[in-house]
Amino acid sequence: MFLAALMLSFCTVDRVAAQVHVNVTPRVLVDSQYTDNFFRSAKDEIPVWYTQAGAGLGLEAVTDRSKLNFSYDIGHYFYQDSEKDFDSNKLDYTGHNLNLAAETKQFSRLVFGLEDTFFLTREPSSADAFSNAVDPEKYWRNRMGPFLLYDISEKGQVRLGYRNEALRYLDPKLPKADSDENRGLLTLTYHLNDTNHLDLATQYWERTYSGLSTQSDYTSLQTELIYRHEFNTYFSGEVGGGYQSREFDEGDIDSIGSPVFHIGAQGKSDRTRLEGTLAYNVNDFAQGNEYFKAIRADLFFQRLFLERFRFYLGGYYQYSDYEFTPRRDDVWDASIGLGYRFFHERLELGVEYGHSDRNSNESGFDYTDNRLLGRLNLAFELNRETER
Numbered sequence: 001m002f003l004a005a006l007m008l009s010f011c012t013v014d015r016v017a018a019q020v021h022v023n024v025t026p027r028v029l030v031d032s033q034y035t036d037n038f039f040r041s042a043k044d045e046i047p048v049w050y051t052q053a054g055a056g057l058g059l060e061a062v063t064d065r066s067k068l069n070f071s072y073d074i075g076h077y078f079y080q081d082s083e084k085d086f087d088s089n090k091l092d093y094t095g096h097n098l099n100l101a102a103e104t105k106q107f108s109r110l111v112f113g114l115e116d117t118f119f120l121t122r123e124p125s126s127a128d129a130f131s132n133a134v135d136p137e138k139y140w141r142n143r144m145g146p147f148l149l150y151d152i153s154e155k156g157q158v159r160l161g162y163r164n165e166a167l168r169y170l171d172p173k174l175p176k177a178d179s180d181e182n183r184g185l186l187t188l189t190y191h192l193n194d195t196n197h198l199d200l201a202t203q204y205w206e207r208t209y210s211g212l213s214t215q216s217d218y219t220s221l222q223t224e225l226i227y228r229h230e231f232n233t234y235f236s237g238e239v240g241g242g243y244q245s246r247e248f249d250e251g252d253i254d255s256i257g258s259p260v261f262h263i264g265a266q267g268k269s270d271r272t273r274l275e276g277t278l279a280y281n282v283n284d285f286a287q288g289n290e291y292f293k294a295i296r297a298d299l300f301f302q303r304l305f306l307e308r309f310r311f312y313l314g315g316y317y318q319y320s321d322y323e324f325t326p327r328r329d330d331v332w333d334a335s336i337g338l339g340y341r342f343f344h345e346r347l348e349l350g351v352e353y354g355h356s357d358r359n360s361n362e363s364g365f366d367y368t369d370n371r372l373l374g375r376l377n378l379a380f381e382l383n384r385e386t387e388r
Contacts, residue, residue: 024382025058029075031375038081040134040356040367048088049080054095066104073097077122093138096120103149111149115163118142120170127167130283130294132320132329134358134367137176139169147185154191161185167285169211177212177287181205199226199240207284216250216289222260237265244282246291256323258282258293273302283320292320292327310339310348329365331358339375350375 031052038048054075061068075095081088096119103113119126120140124133127141147161165181183205190198202223209215226240241261248255262279280295300314315334322328337352354371 019063021060021062022383023058023060025379026382027056027058027073027377027379029054029056029073029375029377031373033371033373035369035371037367037369039136040358040369042364042366046081046086048091050091051078051080052076052095053078056097065106067102069099069101071097071099091122091136093122094120095122096140109151111151113147113149114145115147116142116144128283128285130281130292130296130318130320131285132283132290132292132294132318132331133287137169137172139167139172139176141165141167145183156188156190159185159187159189175212177209177215179207179209179285181207181284195230197228199224199228201226201240201242212288214288216248216253218246218248220244220246220284224260224262234269235265235267237263239263246282248289253289253324256282256291271304273300275300289324290322291324292322294318294320308341308345310341310350312337312339325362327360327362327365329358329360331356333357335371337373343378346379348375348377350377 029052032049034047034049036047037045039046052075054073056071056073059068059070073096077091077093077095079088079091098116098118100114100116102115103111105111118140120138122136122138124135124137125131127133127139143163143165145161145163147159150158150160152158161184163181163183163185165179165183167179169176169178183203186202188200192198200223202221204219204221206217206219208217222242222244224240224242226238228236228238230236239262241259244256244258244260246256258281260279260281262277262281264277265275267274275298277298278296280293282293283291296316296318298314298316300312302310302312304310313334313336315332317333318329318331320327320329320331333354333356335352335354337350339348339350341348352371352373352375354369354373356367356369356371358365358367360366
């Protein structure tokens, strides 16, 4: 699937374009992390070390009418622990992470595109934007979909897309529900002027489950009105709000209706990067019909100083209000890190500390986790321009 998408994107490159710019970035990554509560348990905490050795490749190709961004990383994870009655070697696995975005403009106003993301991991929070899961089970998820983008003069555009998602667990200790989702997306954009824009974004999707007889399929419809503004070349923001309705196939499960909103801002300069979001929505993917309405705040800050040092800190807060049980959780997660760049900024040596804390009104769901990470990154940029 991935190779076919790559070939398609190259085949649709404008045949009369004068020049193709290609940027290839091979990279190597080695990191080692210690966590004092690997399973994020309320009690019986088990400390675990892991070491990852991996490599990756980034590719960017641009012409007058087409562009391609491709990234792939592979890494093997080795686990060690200090508990005599726990064999951490069973956790060893090879992780994958792939991202593809390709588009081509074959007509004056129409753009064809394809997007694909794939990963295989033990990180439970990657399964959903509002995930509250903690089990480090191995699973993979693939999201792939084409889109069409049509420009309406200088006043706006229409984007129509389809996205398929597949999520599969690999040898879980306890039964887990696998999932498939089919989603249609329609966004109407109106440009008020060069720096102010309005989006009317509608999504309709169906999620089906397999593996657990108690898990109900559902359909959702969500519509948001979004206002975007570029304050200057360095800073932009947006605010949006709407409503989501969700109907379950099982008749004994109540439907969910909820307002949704988000506020986001991002700024970037040569040395500084700042991103912040505040969002309220319902989680898409869940085990055992554990759906909840969540409000979540994310923040990330990065600063380069003294030419070679990179300082960063980030984190999030999430409050989860479960729909079908009285459970209420709040989670704090924060990390802070420092990196040193050398060898013409191709090599970075870094260290990071992270802390997570979850409090729940139901017993057995609280946990505290402390993490310490050391990292070594190596990346080379290879640029090339060819005449066509």
